[in-house]
Amino acid sequence: MQHNILRDSNITKIYLIYVENGSKKRFQVSLRFIDQKECYFATSTPVGFSKPKRKTPAEIKVYTQDGIYETEVSLLESQTSLREVLFEVSIPKNWKFTQLRQSSRKLVSLPFSIKYNDGFVIENQTYDLSLGGISFLSDKPIQSIYKKISCIVTIEMPKENIINFPDGKLVAEAKYCREIFDVEQFDEKTFYAFKFVNLSAEDAEILKSYLLRLN
Helix, strand or coil: CCHHHHHCCCEEEEEEEEEECCEEEEEEEEEEEECCCEEEEEEECCCCCCCCCCCEEEEEEEEECCEEEEEEEEEEEEEECCCEEEEEEECCCCCEEEECCCCCCEECCCEEEEECCCCCEEEEECCEECCCEEEEEECCCCCHHHHCCCEEEEEECCHHHCCCCCCCEEEEEEEEEEEEECHHHHCCCEEEEEEEEECCHHHHHHHHHHHHHCC
16 A cells, blocks of 8 residues: 555544553654655644654554554654644555455444344444444443344434435344454444344345435
8 A cells, every 4th residue: 555545535543653661652643744755743742752762663553444554664753842743754665454344334423222132232323334234332342142143233314314214214133243442543442343134125225325425
């Protein structure tokens, strides 16, 4: 992947990570400038910040709606002020990409419930949504038994945006797919993904129409 991933419109977060005196430093940053030789990332000045040594090995992690891009860089220089730190970094190369989703998803918050035959219910808001399934963030762990059996997902769809969908509820059988605990991306919550098992053709068309309307 070329370095222009840093300008991708799908980026949700960028982190700069390095080790200093045996301690891991992690900063959420924003891209300030990039050319053919170096790039600059900015972050608010943390309390007690100390400048890293020049040419300190570092890692860039870029989170997008489709996955995570990672690469190794060198910290060339840093400039500090009362408000921000500006890191000068070598041009990222050789990106490693980790796919998080099997199909294109849209970030959208919709209320939903997941119900199991024994009466166990999960109620939450979607983190993102696709024709393949849903995901959500939670600080409550899901027991392993519920990762092995099917459930019924009911999503409250926005009635004003969908035609010929009177009750506004999309109902489908689903199964647990995966979970990710990532402090940087999900703020210490666990990302859970469930895939649809038997989504009817009619509901699939309704969902597809809705997703196409989202920017």
